[in-house]
Amino acid sequence: xxxxxxxxxxxxxxxxxxxxxxxxxxxxxxxxxxxxxxMMRGLELLIYFNNNVPIDDSGMPEDRFSAKMPNASFSTxxxxxxxxxxxxxxxCAIQGARSGMNTEAFFGQGTRLTVV
Amino acid sequence: EDQVTQSPEAxxxxxxxxxxxxxxxxxxxxxxxxxxxxxPGKGPEFLFTLYSAGExxxxxxLKATLTKKxxxxxxxxxxxxxxxxxxxxxxxxxxxxxxxxxxxxxxxP
Numbered sequence: 710x711x712x713x714x715x716x717x718x719x720x721x722x723x724x725x726x727x728x729x730x731x732x733x734x735x736x737x738x739x740x741x742x743x744x745x746x747x748m749m750r751g752l753e754l755l756i757y758f759n760n761n762v763p764i765d766d767s768g769m770p771e772d773r774f775s776a777k778m779p780n781a782s783f784s785t786x787x788x789x790x791x792x793x794x795x796x797x798x799x800x801c802a803i804q805g806a807r808s809g810m811n812t813e814a815f816f817g818q819g820t821r822l823t824v825v
Numbered sequence: 826e827d828q829v830t831q832s833p834e835a836x837x838x839x840x841x842x843x844x845x846x847x848x849x850x851x852x853x854x855x856x857x858x859x860x861x862x863x864x865p866g867k868g869p870e871f872l873f874t875l876y877s878a879g880e881x882x883x884x885x886x887l888k889a890t891l892t893k894k895x896x897x898x899x900x901x902x903x904x905x906x907x908x909x910x911x912x913x914x915x916x917x918x919x920x921x922x923x924x925x926x927x928x929x930x931x932x933x934p
Contacts, residue, residue, distance in 0.1 A: 751924055
């Protein structure tokens with residue numbers, strides 16, 4: 710079974726600090742997505758990787774946001790410097806190709822970020 | 826531009842009162858329409874994938890249907906444990922999943 714482990718589950722930080730969110734896919738994927746969820750805007754796609762290569766980062770709001778995927782088992786989303794408007798729940802999701810089918814995306818439990 | 830609109834934003838039902846949630850979409854080359862359930866404090870949980878107009882999928886009290894412009898999630902005789910936010914997403918010729926803002930369902934005992 711595909712699975713996604715995100716850490717930390719909750720993060721409270723002061724404005725201006727650097728924040729790093731982590732995602733560890735367990736197995737069975739070739740695409741990884743980072744989403745941000747807020748009450749006002751719902752789930753917004755920030756960036757996605759295919760076979761560890763960033764394909765589309767047009768959803769990354771500003772240069773303060775960056776994402777890496779050094780290998781198939783690990784990805785990070787970094788915000789530097791953080792601002793109060795970055796407060797949201799950040800989700801990592803994976804999607805794998807099985808026999809060429811357009812399979813669903815599986816989500817982690819999310820990281821709730823609060824910037825004060 | 827790929828787009829998903831869900832309605833209503835919120836729905837309150839009495840236990841046993843059947844209803845439907847709507848997901849309207851525009852997408853270039855539909856490669857799948859997905860329904861998810863999200864409970865508070867958790868990530869979206871996959872429910873169904875529909876690929877072509879006319880297709881239907883069922884799971885317990887839930888039934889998803891698809892036309893060329895919209896999808897419905899029918900809830901038959903709901904129970905309080907069906908209370909959650911239901912999200913719809915589409916995948917087009919790109920690899921991205923575009924989500925609607927969801928319908929918050931509350932089922933009252």
